[in-house]
Amino acid sequence: MKNAAGVILGYLSMVVVVMVSFTGLYQVLGADGAFAAGSYDISTTWAVSSLVLSLVAALVGGFVCARIAGTRAAVTTLAALVLVLGLLLSIPSFTAGDPLMAARAGDVGNWEAMQNAIQPAWIAVLTPILGAIGVMMGGRTSPQPDEILPL
Numbered sequence: 001m002k003n004a005a006g007v008i009l010g011y012l013s014m015v016v017v018v019m020v021s022f023t024g025l026y027q028v029l030g031a032d033g034a035f036a037a038g039s040y041d042i043s044t045t046w047a048v049s050s051l052v053l054s055l056v057a058a059l060v061g062g063f064v065c066a067r068i069a070g071t072r073a074a075v076t077t078l079a080a081l082v083l084v085l086g087l088l089l090s091i092p093s094f095t096a097g098d099p100l101m102a103a104r105a106g107d108v109g110n111w112e113a114m115q116n117a118i119q120p121a122w123i124a125v126l127t128p129i130l131g132a133i134g135v136m137m138g139g140r141t142s143p144q145p146d147e148i149l150p151l
Contacts, residue, residue, distance in 0.1 A: 002069050002071075002074075003071055003074040005069065006065040006066070006068035006075075006078070007069070007074050007081065009064055009068055010063075010064045010074075010075075011061060011082075013057075013060050013064040014082070017056065017057035018053065018054065018057045021056070025049055025050070026113060029043075029045060029046065029049075031104065031108050033045055033046070034046045035104060038104055039104050040118045042117055042118065042120075042123075047119065050127070051130060054130060054134075055130050055131070056134075057131075057134070058130065058131040058134025058138060059137055061078060061082070062075055062136060062138025062140070063139065065135070066139035066140075072139070075139030075140075076136070078135050078139075079131075079132040079133075079136050080132070082132050082135055083132040084128075086127060086128020086131055086132075087125065089124070090124035090127075090128065093119060093120070093124035093125075
């Protein structure tokens with residue numbers, strides 16, 4: 001039961017960190033900083049920032065999972081879940097976007113930005129890989145060295 005709770009709460013903590021940090025980042029950058037001019041293609045600033053924030057979220061998720069479950073198996077399960085779900089969710093980034101949706105007029109709200117953002121396929125693939133690595137690293141930093149094996 002502790003393993004399942006660790007995985008679930010670790011994943012939920014990642015979701016919360018991503019939602020809060022990405023919302024904050026969008027508030028700081030605005031539409032013109034988050035996207036290339038006149039489009040929904042993400043900017044380099046957004047791409048780099050999102051990778052860093054995703055890694056931070058994964059570290060937090062791994063830490064929470066390890067702290068609750070106390071086992072390497074739970075942390076590995078969470079890392080596998082992040083990798084598999086992330087790679088499955090990256091599949092749409094390999095299809096061409098709708099050219100009509102590529103045009104962006106002025107400022108857009110956070111919700112519209114999330115729904116229409118177009119990221120390069122390599123970022124969509126790299127994010128879950130970094131996520132899985134971050135979960136493993138975060139699980140390793142838990143203050144329970146006797147219960148969790150080092151990498």
